[in-house]
Amino acid sequence: MSHSAWSEKMLQLLRRMNNFYSAGSCRANCFRFQVDGAQVGWIPPHVAPLLARYPQVFSPPQDGVVSLCSSLDSYEKRSEAVDAVLQTQRKEDTFTCLKGWRNERYSVMPKFSDPPLMWMERAATSLFGVRRYGVHINGYTVSDSGEVRMWLARRSATKQTYPGMLDHVAAGGLAAGVGIKHTAVKECEEEACIPAAIAEKVKPVNTISYTYEQDGEVFPESQFVFDLELPLEFKPRVGDGEVQEFYLLPIDEVKELLASDDFKPNCAMVVLDFLIRHSFIEPDSEPSYQEFVAGLHQTL
């Protein structure tokens, strides 16, 4: 693939993963989802009428805003009231996304540094455009001559999302009340059988942020990015069955794969960030360097 074709593929990826910000997205028709007076998400237009059926939980849409009722005045009350609504909808099979119910509680707050206002089932967050946080670990080796190779995973064919696609050596969502590095280390152990003694060396290096709409739902996401230099002789092994195989690939091959449609898209973004931070992409030979960085950090 020519350099300019590769570059255009990366720009397409970044545009797709930020399509909520594009002219013509559902954003103009979304309701701001507010809790305790602060916006915590975006409710797509087809979801709002359904929520209006629960006036003891959601106040009726007004001025483009849907709020949780102010009588729900604590973390527990809000979480349980919304969960009850979602459990009902799950049984009624209203939303496809709820078929992927995970029993994983995600924190809901305006900004990551704010105290959580409630928790919400992971599978439901895209109905409310609530930002999800996760961790991604770039696992790589450096040979004695300095050559860098990256460990990639092939996702299991039975994964609920993006089955069979290329992924990081380990990654996962950040559940309510769980530490960030703790999650990174745990995912390394569970998904790739990386012993704690090695996994503890993960280094936090960045975040990426993006928001896409897909099938009428809204996915604002931020990933905490970690680098983990693995010993040359170490081989990740399939752990909890989320992965079918691991590969150790030279950077040139990783770059080519990034531009294929074989990569889970947000992993491709994290790898793009890795390539930039490790100087495998240089601004003089990559005219879109600045646009790449901007596309990795879109927030409203």
Added chain:
Amino acid sequence: MSHSAWSEKMLQLLRRMNNFYSAGSCRANCFRFQVDGAQVGWIPPHVAPLLARYPQVFSPPQDGVVSLCSSLDSYEKRSEAVDAVLQTQRKEDTFTCLKGWRNERYSVMPKFSDPPLMWMERAATSLFGVRRYGVHINGYTVSDSGEVRMWLARRSATKQTYPGMLDHVAAGGLAAGVGIKHTAVKECEEEACIPAAIAEKVKPVNTISYTYEQDGEVFPESQFVFDLELPLEFKPRVGDGEVQEFYLLPIDEVKELLASDDFKPNCAMVVLDFLIRHSFIEPDSEPSYQEFVAGLHQTL
């Protein structure tokens, strides 16, 4: 200084350097500056009436847009016509910023990857809210035990901007038609007497972007960030007189200084990015980690 006070200082810095995006900024009253149908900047409200005096160069403000006249249909014609206007204004002493005339030509284009549509004198770019690009070099050492120290410069007391403040070991603006790494290496040589053999090892690692308004002018800026690990025995020396002194400081001290008002603000942002990329700030102990990263990458 307590951790939370330090963190709040960093957030204040990022807000100040992105104040053009804040509610209440002059942005709502700025005119979009268009060349050949594409926006390349923001013209503050007090500048537009003056430009209207040159109808052979600027079309009259309309629908919030000021355009270069379409008769100026080449890079040269546009650049020369605008330069002639600016030279007149410089003589008439209309704008303080033009007192800082540098005879440095900056490229004007919608995005960095687009072909430049014209050049403009560096000192005038803030009258048109044209994005300026530059390079910043983090010069640092790593001891045998792994301790990182950073070389900082104290700007000369006679510098036109930010005299006497703390700065990177080298940094500079990107002039029209000059390479990015070339500029980084040249600044290392000129400002800090870093020999080419060492300076050539600069590694491109990121960009930061921000837009601030100040004294009624608009400053969109993007900096290409480089890391340069310097040999332990090497000492930068004052070169072209832009610097009065260099210091080699432990990271803890650099962090404290970041929160003082002693740092040139955009350098403080680049150092904050260095601290994040090198894991001196960790997301579990820094609640604003995600906000820091977002604040380093604001684009419209």
